[in-house]
Amino acid sequence: MTAGLALHGGAPLAPQPLGRRWPEWGEPERALLNEVLQSGKWWRGAYQAAEDSKVGQFEGAFARFQDARHAVAVTNGTTALECAYRAAGVEAGDEVIVPAVTFVATATAVLQVGAVPVFVDVDPRTYTVDSDAVGAAITDRTRCIAPVDYGGIPCDYDALIALGRRHDIPIVADCAHAHGTQWKGTGVGALTQLGTFSFQMGKALTTGEGGMVLTNDDTLAAKVYSYHHIGRIKDRPFYEHHVPASNLRMTEWQGAIGLAQLARLEEQTATREANSRYLAAGLEQLRGDGIGVAPIFRDERVTRWGFYMWHFKFLPEAWRGPSRDQFLKALRAEGITAGTGHTQPLYKNPLFQDAEHAFGRTGFPVRGQPYGKTMDYSRVVCPQTERIYATEAVHLSHPQFLGGRGDMDTILGAIEKIWRHRGEL
Ligand SMILES: Cc1ncc(COP(=O)(O)O)c(C=O)c1O
Structure with a gap:
């Protein structure tokens, strides 16, 4: 073995996966699943009271947590x-x-409810939506703003909430x-x-498959309940349906797993957070030494950063030659689980570029009535998004942050090693 790049046959700095194996599970998961099995209540459908249902208990616990x-x-x-979206009043x-x-x-999900997604660019400091770009995209058709806490970093909620209030848009x-x-x-989710x-x-809290909608508003909560439960209304007869809606209920198995996993989340989040702060400081130090990497900007209003993908930046100008993709290959060869997150601006997907195939004969919802206009995604350009995906974004998966500081030192060491050998890439 040589001390050279693992990409070229040297010893990898992380011969074993960093962090902890994902997902983590044990006796609590087993016990709760057994409870469901033996109870004979395997679905949530007929059990409205939270105490009668693992899903109900999971809902309560997760709502409190957030x-x-x-x-x-x-x-x-x-x-x-x-x-x-449906609860927010988004319609065709x-x-x-x-x-x-x-x-x-x-x-x-916007298209699924018959509405039209309008893409806007992101803030290059955080990769979350640029609130000025959101403001500029508002039209008399805008019914909702859907920011994303990308990689777990919150978007600028102060700016977005002010914008929503000003335009009366949920x-x-x-x-x-x-x-x-x-x-x-x-x-987040409660703001x-x-x-x-x-x-x-793969998410930082998993039930295998599953999802949750949060709100502080009683009316919106009742709407979401109805939309996930074939149009039923709480405390009304079981075969009375009020809106056309699907069956989107979580099963009791998932509720059980969710409860057990949630009990682990506080510690996992604290561990990830402590490690990510250490790694961010280390990346700043590398940047100070002239090495072409930088952490994502962390706003002081972010009081806790729970994350799924942890991003940092590859700065191509500093590397003068090797591309982000070559760097990524070398980083992976060293044993670090890294990627670019999602790989391209969303509007570049065939779904948006090949409108005829995606939207069929009628063009609904992006062409014709009731939209009354045509949305042509082949004309959309978001320069920051394009640059970020093409040359800058590097993400590290969250289980790698569940170990000790030594793992963060290994990641920093791998970056430093690749920098030293950059002439060989
Ligand atoms: C930002 C974002 N929104 C929504 C979803 C959809 O979640 P699911 O895969 O549970 O349907 C994902 C899944 O990865 C996601 O990354």
């Missing part, structure tokens, strides 16, 4: 968004403003990456009219 008054658990983060022909840096569901925050994240001491989460397998 500081919200109400929670409705659903099948996944995509359907959580659909329910939230409306526009919803979404960032170009996000997972596809933030936008496809905000659905997509908090799928941000379990445990707080803005000025309050959990805006509605907030949504995903509990898909």
